[in-house]
Amino acid sequence: MKINGNAIRPGNIIEHKDRLWVAVKTQHTKPGKGGAFMQVELKDIQTGTKLNERFRADEMVERVRLEQRQHMYLFTEGDKFTFMDQQNYEQVEIDADLIGEQSVPFLQENMLVDIEFHEGTPLAVSLPDTVIMEITEADAVVKGQTASSSYKPAMLENGQRIMVPPHIATGTRVVVNTDDGSYVERAKD
Secondary structure, three states, rough: EEEEHEEEOOOEEEEEEOOEEEEEEEEEOOOOOOOOOOEEEEEEEOOOOOEEEEEEEEOOOOOOOEEEEEEEEEEEEOOEEEEOOOOHHHHHHHHHHOOOOOOOOOOOOOEHHHHHHEOEEEEEOOOOOEEEEEEEEEEOOOOOOOOOOEEEEEOOOOOEEEEEEOOOOOEEEEEOOOOOOOOOEHHHO
């Protein structure tokens, strides 16, 4: 879908110089001399490189819509992760770098994730906001610590270290944020 240069907004994905870019920041500028333009900071979806471009109102750019489908995580082989489409049961292999270094440890068998595609090519994988994991190792509580502001280190079943409140012991199931790996709450199951 073609849009004019002044219609670009943060979050829009556009095709520019034969690559896909996401608009990070936009600023409308009207210099004293000459026509107005939109100053846009673009980030390459695949490589992460940034680019600053000026788009005039009469310039047309291609706005891209991504297709988002739900997939189930099946298994890992080397650095390739295999997912199965929930509608047509086709399998797709995705590299670890596309999932994200912080998210990979939180992938669990049969987990449902959202994968964004552009013309059949996977571009991004979104895990659920939180996962439930078991604490395999937790330090003992130091007597006299107050529960309000003190946390202690603990080890999750996936080998990740997190900080948890003093009342969390080994074997406790906890809810963990997949974005930053932080403790959210004790699991309710």
